[in-house]
Amino acid sequence: MIPISQPDIQEDEINAVIDVLKSGIIVQGEKTQELEQLFTKICGTKYAVAVNSGTAALHTALYAAGIGPGDEVITSPFTFGATANSILMVGAKSIFVDITLDSYNIDASKIEEAITPNTKAILPINLYGQAADYSKIQTIAKKHKLLIIEDAAQSVGSKYDVRASGNLGDIGCLSLYATKNIMCGEGGMITTNDKEYFDRAKLFRNHGQPENEKYNYLDLGFNYRLTDIAAAIGIEQVKKLSQYTSRRQSIAKKYSESFNDVPGIITPIIKSNRTHVFHQYTIFVTDEFKLSRDELQKYLFEKNIQTNVYYPKPLNKFDQFLSSGTFTNATKAAKRVLSLPVHPQLTDDDVNYIISTFLHI
DSSP states (O other): OBOSOOOOOOHHHHHHHHHHHHHSOOBSSHHHHHHHHHHHHHHTOSEEEEESOHHHHHHHHHHHTTOOTTOEEEEOSSSOHHHHHHHHHTTOEEEEOOBOTTTSSBOGGGTGGGOOTTEEEEEOBOGGGOOOOHHHHHHHHHHHTOEEEEEOTTOTTOEETTEETTSSSSEEEEEOOTTSSSOOSSOEEEEESOHHHHHHHHHHTBTTOOTTOTTOOOSOOOBOOOBHHHHHHHHHHHTTHHHHHHHHHHHHHHHHHHHTTSTTEEOOOOOTTEEOOOSSEEEEEOTTSSSOHHHHHHHHHHTTBOOBOSOSSOGGGSGGGOOOSOOHHHHHHHHHEEEEOOOTTOOHHHHHHHHHHHHTO
8 A cells, every 4th residue: 555644764763762762861952952953954943842742832922922812813724623613722723724726725815814812923824834815814914913823834945925834923833744745743843033031931841831931831831842853853854855756756756757647636736936845745536537536535545545525524614613704715726635745765666556546447
């Protein structure tokens, strides 16, 4: 079976972990600090705070930004549940805005109509590895004095114009989960240029304690610390980010060249001012294709090609998010999108087999 995702764990990562275990310092030590410094360089921000998951990054960022009970945060319903769950975790409410079908990101042209006196922030998601329309989002945020909290969980290494993902809002949130473009098993990163947000995030990840003042609880906090074991893996992965990104882009290009003329298949669109890092390569299956989306997924699975649907049910369909409204494009995408393997572990033979299998339906 060709898997939809596969972490790349080599001797570099293994030896780095062994070195940490031998050191005896395994939680939030020098390796964590080194990883944080690397992310300030990747994202071009002044500060970075490592935490133990992408969800923890979102929760911490929202809290650090002062989002709380009674506040509303505008975001997309077409995403993983962690985005909206994190808004609930600080007592705020998600206000969903539909997506565009050319990028699957939030439709910036519809954001203003969703703003109310309770709106405090916009939380765009850079879905599949391509940034949302931050030029429009930044204009709206400035006009209405709103914060931008960037969900960059899937877009490490991508850019909007010349600015890196993780530095497109007031706070960026990245994931280092095992299937992400670079990973450390479980981990996350908060990036910002704001010293106050940075300081609050550091307290929040460590039970409200300053780093050098144990048992002095200055604020609400959780145990969101990253281990040095995980950080050591992340450091080795960062060294390969450019290599991984190039491979994903190369595979995606080959897919698109092969599938662009297939009736009923819409391949990913790369916006002219954005760098797509293809966390996922996602096609849109229309009625013109020979099979339905679900039939296509079943067919490929029978041919030993794993695919996945990201995401089969928009978040507005879940009762806990207390959503109202109709989100036509998100609903349509949930029924039509299918992601193919695009990870760097794929061999050329794997890629050619996937293409050949697809074209011979």
